[in-house]
Amino acid sequence: MTKTLSDLGLNVSRETLGKLERFASLFQKWARAINLVAPSTKESLWERHIADSAQIFKLAPESKHWIDLGSGGGFPGVITAILLSDQGDGWVDLVESNHKKAGFLRVALNETGARAAVHPIRIEEAQKKLVNCDAISARALADLDQLLVFAAPWAERNPSLRCYFHKGRDYLGEIDKARGRWHFDLVIHQSAIEADSVILELANIRRIGQPASGAE
Protein backbone atom coordinates (compact mmCIF):
# COMPACT_ATOMS: atom_id res chain seq x y z
CA MET A 1 0.00 0.00 0.00
CA THR A 2 1.30 3.45 -0.83
CA LYS A 3 2.10 5.57 2.23
CA THR A 4 0.88 9.15 2.06
CA LEU A 5 1.94 12.20 4.05
CA SER A 6 -1.07 11.84 6.34
CA ASP A 7 0.02 8.24 7.11
CA LEU A 8 3.19 9.86 8.48
CA GLY A 9 1.08 12.18 10.64
CA LEU A 10 1.83 15.18 8.40
CA ASN A 11 -1.25 17.18 7.60
CA VAL A 12 -0.34 19.87 5.11
CA SER A 13 -2.43 22.64 3.63
CA ARG A 14 -4.03 22.35 0.20
CA GLU A 15 -1.56 24.99 -1.02
CA THR A 16 1.45 22.97 0.17
CA LEU A 17 0.04 19.79 -1.35
CA GLY A 18 -0.28 21.72 -4.62
CA LYS A 19 3.41 22.70 -4.40
CA LEU A 20 4.41 19.08 -3.79
CA GLU A 21 2.32 18.02 -6.79
CA ARG A 22 3.96 20.72 -8.92
CA PHE A 23 7.38 19.50 -7.81
CA ALA A 24 6.45 15.86 -8.57
CA SER A 25 5.37 16.68 -12.10
CA LEU A 26 8.51 18.77 -12.74
CA PHE A 27 10.66 15.94 -11.41
CA GLN A 28 9.03 13.45 -13.75
CA LYS A 29 9.44 15.82 -16.69
CA TRP A 30 13.14 16.46 -16.04
CA ALA A 31 14.21 13.05 -14.73
CA ARG A 32 15.38 11.52 -17.99
CA ALA A 33 17.01 14.69 -19.31
CA ILE A 34 19.22 15.16 -16.27
CA ASN A 35 19.74 11.49 -15.47
CA LEU A 36 17.80 11.29 -12.22
CA VAL A 37 16.56 7.90 -11.14
CA ALA A 38 12.97 8.14 -12.29
CA PRO A 39 10.56 6.04 -10.28
CA SER A 40 8.50 3.69 -12.42
CA THR A 41 5.14 5.06 -11.26
CA LYS A 42 3.71 8.23 -9.82
CA GLU A 43 2.82 6.28 -6.65
CA SER A 44 6.42 5.21 -6.13
CA LEU A 45 7.63 8.80 -6.61
CA TRP A 46 5.27 9.87 -3.82
CA GLU A 47 6.10 7.02 -1.46
CA ARG A 48 9.79 6.23 -2.07
CA HIS A 49 10.95 9.80 -2.53
CA ILE A 50 8.46 12.43 -1.36
CA ALA A 51 7.06 10.66 1.74
CA ASP A 52 10.50 9.16 2.45
CA SER A 53 11.98 12.68 2.45
CA ALA A 54 9.11 14.13 4.50
CA GLN A 55 9.93 11.78 7.37
CA ILE A 56 12.85 13.92 8.48
CA PHE A 57 10.71 17.05 8.62
CA LYS A 58 8.35 15.14 10.87
CA LEU A 59 11.29 14.24 13.15
CA ALA A 60 12.57 17.82 13.46
CA PRO A 61 9.74 20.33 13.02
CA GLU A 62 11.57 22.82 15.27
CA SER A 63 14.62 23.02 12.96
CA LYS A 64 14.31 26.16 10.88
CA HIS A 65 17.57 26.37 8.97
CA TRP A 66 18.64 23.23 7.14
CA ILE A 67 21.54 22.37 4.88
CA ASP A 68 20.85 19.45 2.53
CA LEU A 69 24.06 17.86 1.24
CA GLY A 70 24.13 16.26 -2.23
CA SER A 71 20.52 17.22 -3.00
CA GLY A 72 20.43 15.58 -6.45
CA GLY A 73 16.86 15.83 -7.74
CA GLY A 74 15.67 17.48 -4.51
CA PHE A 75 15.42 14.70 -1.91
CA PRO A 76 15.06 15.39 0.90
CA GLY A 77 15.97 19.12 0.73
CA VAL A 78 13.28 20.46 -1.61
CA ILE A 79 10.58 18.51 0.25
CA THR A 80 11.79 19.99 3.55
CA ALA A 81 11.72 23.46 1.97
CA ILE A 82 8.15 23.03 0.68
CA LEU A 83 6.99 21.73 4.06
CA LEU A 84 8.71 24.65 5.82
CA SER A 85 6.81 27.05 3.58
CA ASP A 86 3.60 25.65 5.10
CA GLN A 87 4.82 27.14 8.40
CA GLY A 88 5.72 30.47 6.83
CA ASP A 89 9.33 30.47 7.99
CA GLY A 90 12.56 28.51 7.77
CA TRP A 91 15.17 28.04 5.06
CA VAL A 92 17.04 25.23 3.29
CA ASP A 93 20.43 25.54 1.61
CA LEU A 94 20.73 22.87 -1.10
CA VAL A 95 24.30 21.85 -1.94
CA GLU A 96 24.61 20.05 -5.29
CA SER A 97 27.80 20.17 -7.36
CA ASN A 98 26.28 18.75 -10.56
CA HIS A 99 25.31 21.79 -12.61
CA LYS A 100 22.46 20.12 -14.53
CA LYS A 101 20.86 18.95 -11.28
CA ALA A 102 21.45 22.36 -9.69
CA GLY A 103 19.69 23.91 -12.72
CA PHE A 104 16.69 21.64 -12.18
CA LEU A 105 16.63 22.52 -8.47
CA ARG A 106 16.59 26.23 -9.32
CA VAL A 107 13.58 25.76 -11.63
CA ALA A 108 11.83 23.66 -8.97
CA LEU A 109 12.33 26.37 -6.33
CA ASN A 110 11.12 29.10 -8.69
CA GLU A 111 8.00 27.17 -9.62
CA THR A 112 7.06 26.07 -6.10
CA GLY A 113 8.18 29.14 -4.15
CA ALA A 114 9.95 26.81 -1.73
CA ARG A 115 12.06 28.51 0.91
CA ALA A 116 15.50 27.47 -0.26
CA ALA A 117 18.59 28.42 -2.25
CA VAL A 118 20.70 26.24 -4.53
CA HIS A 119 24.49 26.22 -4.18
CA PRO A 120 26.06 24.59 -7.26
CA ILE A 121 29.30 23.89 -5.42
CA ARG A 122 31.08 21.03 -3.70
CA ILE A 123 30.32 20.34 -0.06
CA GLU A 124 33.96 21.05 0.81
CA GLU A 125 33.43 24.61 -0.49
CA ALA A 126 30.00 24.94 1.18
CA GLN A 127 31.66 24.18 4.53
CA LYS A 128 33.35 27.58 4.25
CA LYS A 129 30.57 29.49 2.47
CA LEU A 130 27.51 28.44 4.51
CA VAL A 131 28.28 29.51 8.02
CA ASN A 132 25.55 28.12 10.23
CA CYS A 133 22.49 25.87 10.38
CA ASP A 134 20.29 24.00 12.87
CA ALA A 135 20.12 20.72 10.99
CA ILE A 136 21.81 18.82 8.17
CA SER A 137 20.18 16.21 5.95
CA ALA A 138 21.66 13.83 3.38
CA ARG A 139 20.27 10.84 1.53
CA ALA A 140 22.21 8.40 -0.67
CA LEU A 141 25.36 10.50 -0.49
CA ALA A 142 28.13 8.66 1.41
CA ASP A 143 28.77 6.30 4.30
CA LEU A 144 28.25 7.60 7.83
CA ASP A 145 31.96 8.24 8.48
CA GLN A 146 32.20 10.42 5.34
CA LEU A 147 28.92 12.18 6.21
CA LEU A 148 30.46 13.11 9.56
CA VAL A 149 33.55 14.49 7.79
CA PHE A 150 31.16 16.62 5.72
CA ALA A 151 29.09 17.75 8.74
CA ALA A 152 31.99 18.36 11.17
CA PRO A 153 32.63 22.10 10.45
CA TRP A 154 28.96 22.93 11.10
CA ALA A 155 28.96 20.79 14.26
CA GLU A 156 32.00 22.71 15.51
CA ARG A 157 30.25 26.03 14.91
CA ASN A 158 26.90 24.96 16.40
CA PRO A 159 27.05 22.52 19.36
CA SER A 160 23.29 21.92 19.12
CA LEU A 161 23.42 20.89 15.44
CA ARG A 162 21.42 17.77 14.59
CA CYS A 163 21.96 15.57 11.54
CA TYR A 164 19.35 13.40 9.84
CA PHE A 165 20.72 10.77 7.49
CA HIS A 166 18.61 8.24 5.59
CA LYS A 167 20.33 4.85 5.66
CA GLY A 168 19.72 1.41 4.19
CA ARG A 169 20.25 -2.07 5.56
CA ASP A 170 24.03 -1.72 6.17
CA TYR A 171 23.56 1.02 8.75
CA LEU A 172 24.85 -0.99 11.74
CA GLY A 173 28.21 -1.58 10.04
CA GLU A 174 28.42 2.12 9.15
CA ILE A 175 27.72 3.09 12.76
CA ASP A 176 30.46 0.71 14.00
CA LYS A 177 32.98 2.17 11.57
CA ALA A 178 32.06 5.77 12.44
CA ARG A 179 32.31 5.06 16.19
CA GLY A 180 36.03 4.37 15.62
CA ARG A 181 36.65 8.03 14.73
CA TRP A 182 33.73 10.04 16.12
CA HIS A 183 31.78 10.70 19.29
CA PHE A 184 28.07 11.30 18.73
CA ASP A 185 24.69 10.81 20.37
CA LEU A 186 22.50 8.64 18.18
CA VAL A 187 18.81 7.92 17.82
CA ILE A 188 17.84 5.30 15.24
CA HIS A 189 14.41 5.91 13.76
CA GLN A 190 12.81 3.04 11.85
CA SER A 191 11.75 4.22 8.39
CA ALA A 192 8.00 4.33 7.92
CA ILE A 193 8.57 3.68 4.21
CA GLU A 194 11.15 0.89 3.85
CA ALA A 195 11.20 -2.06 6.28
CA ASP A 196 15.00 -2.37 6.30
CA SER A 197 15.82 1.35 6.29
CA VAL A 198 16.31 3.87 9.06
CA ILE A 199 16.92 7.53 9.66
CA LEU A 200 19.92 8.19 11.87
CA GLU A 201 19.60 11.28 14.07
CA LEU A 202 22.96 12.46 15.40
CA ALA A 203 23.87 15.20 17.86
CA ASN A 204 26.97 16.28 19.83
CA ILE A 205 29.24 15.27 16.98
CA ARG A 206 32.97 15.55 17.50
CA ARG A 207 36.04 13.78 16.25
CA ILE A 208 37.64 11.47 18.82
CA GLY A 209 40.50 13.35 20.44
CA GLN A 210 38.92 16.73 19.79
CA PRO A 211 37.72 18.58 22.93
CA ALA A 212 33.97 19.19 23.30
CA SER A 213 32.85 22.71 22.29
CA GLY A 214 33.30 25.13 25.16
CA ALA A 215 35.82 22.86 26.94
CA GLU A 216 39.08 24.49 28.13
Ligand SMILES: C[S@@+](CC[C@H](N)C(=O)[O-])C[C@H]1O[C@@H](n2cnc3c(N)ncnc32)[C@H](O)[C@@H]1O
Ligand atom coordinates in the same frame (compact mmCIF):
# COMPACT_ATOMS: atom_id res chain seq x y z
C1 LIG B 1 23.10 9.47 -5.30
S1 LIG B 1 22.72 11.14 -5.42
C2 LIG B 1 21.48 11.35 -4.17
C3 LIG B 1 20.61 12.53 -4.45
C4 LIG B 1 19.48 12.78 -3.44
N1 LIG B 1 20.00 13.13 -2.13
C5 LIG B 1 18.54 11.60 -3.35
O1 LIG B 1 18.47 10.98 -2.30
O2 LIG B 1 17.85 11.31 -4.35
C6 LIG B 1 24.12 12.00 -4.68
C7 LIG B 1 24.23 13.45 -5.13
O3 LIG B 1 25.27 14.08 -4.39
C8 LIG B 1 26.02 14.91 -5.25
N2 LIG B 1 27.38 14.99 -4.66
C9 LIG B 1 28.23 13.96 -4.44
N3 LIG B 1 29.36 14.40 -3.85
C10 LIG B 1 29.23 15.76 -3.72
C11 LIG B 1 30.06 16.80 -3.18
N4 LIG B 1 31.27 16.53 -2.66
N5 LIG B 1 29.60 18.05 -3.20
C12 LIG B 1 28.36 18.34 -3.71
N6 LIG B 1 27.52 17.41 -4.22
C13 LIG B 1 27.95 16.13 -4.23
C14 LIG B 1 25.98 14.21 -6.61
O4 LIG B 1 26.17 15.11 -7.67
C15 LIG B 1 24.59 13.60 -6.61
O5 LIG B 1 23.65 14.43 -7.22
